[in-house]
Amino acid sequence: MRGTKGLRGRAASRRPPCWGLLAVLATTTLAGCVSIGHPEVPAVPATQSLPVPADLRDFRYGEVIPVFQEGLRLSVEVYNTIGLNDCPPGLWAKLDARLLARTLGAVTVKLNGPRHWVLDGIIGSGGTAAGKVVDFGGIEMRLVAKLDSRVWEGSVGDTFYTPNRVQRFTTWIYLAGKPVYELVSPEGDVFRMQSYAQIADPDLRISDLEDLGRRLALPKGWSYRTRVLAEDSELRANGVAYVINDNLYNSYQKVTE
Numbered sequence: 001m002r003g004t005k006g007l008r009g010r011a012a013s014r015r016p017p018c019w020g021l022l023a024v025l026a027t028t029t030l031a032g033c034v035s036i037g038h039p040e041v042p043a044v045p046a047t048q049s050l051p052v053p054a055d056l057r058d059f060r061y062g063e064v065i066p067v068f069q070e071g072l073r074l075s076v077e078v079y080n081t082i083g084l085n086d087c088p089p090g091l092w093a094k095l096d097a098r099l100l101a102r103t104l105g106a107v108t109v110k111l112n113g114p115r116h117w118v119l120d121g122i123i124g125s126g127g128t129a130a131g132k133v134v135d136f137g138g139i140e141m142r143l144v145a146k147l148d149s150r151v152w153e154g155s156v157g158d159t160f161y162t163p164n165r166v167q168r169f170t171t172w173i174y175l176a177g178k179p180v181y182e183l184v185s186p187e188g189d190v191f192r193m194q195s196y197a198q199i200a201d202p203d204l205r206i207s208d209l210e211d212l213g214r215r216l217a218l219p220k221g222w223s224y225r226t227r228v229l230a231e232d233s234e235l236r237a238n239g240v241a242y243v244i245n246d247n248l249y250n251s252y253q254k255v256t257e
Helices: 009-014 088-092 098-106 206-214
Strands: 060-070 075-078 109-117 121-124 133-136 137-148 164-166 167-175 179-184 190-197 222-227 231-240 240-247 251-255
Touching: 060 137, 088 098, 088 109, 133 231, 167 251, 179 206, 179 231, 190 206, 206 222
Parallel strands: none
Antiparallel strands: 060 075, 060 109, 075 137, 109 190, 121 167, 133 137, 164 240, 167 231, 179 190, 179 222, 190 251, 240 251
């Protein structure tokens, strides 16, 4: 199967070099896409390929995130399925995070998915390199980011409605006439959904998002809304993005424009 690299359609001229778009990382430092990861995660020749659609909305993906400890430093690696496959449900269901951690010598492994984008395109920038391809239970993934933190800072967070500071350079593209799903904080800060997750609810579908507010355990003063864009919108992270999760692990980025 012949694959394509990057986006086609409206964003094709600005091909995204980095697909490492982790939604649940806590206070960490994004080093950009990297080609060489931890030696305990062996590289394999890429045999899987799935062209990235022109419109990413509702495109399924998954991430495996091993965390390695070296002294007081935590090294977090992000492996993503985009461009290789669509995170096959049967194979994904068989992944065992604890077994992977033991096999890789990691302190923990996070299975971040399945997830589906609720945006229309992505533009990435910053220092990048072709990440190595690995095989987790028959699912090939590419190393797209490496992040470092210290043991007292934590590495992967499951806190809800709490902004996490993630350093990256990306632009989310939302097209006119398409719906967006947003959380509004008591202070009036707006967080726009970037992906919905089938982690807490494997049956969650994009059609459920319009009325998702009824299912969320929103903190006091928070609200959920859906609206249709009158014009194209770009949500930029020029070095830092503030990302939150709702209690179903759907992820949102703060609107700063």
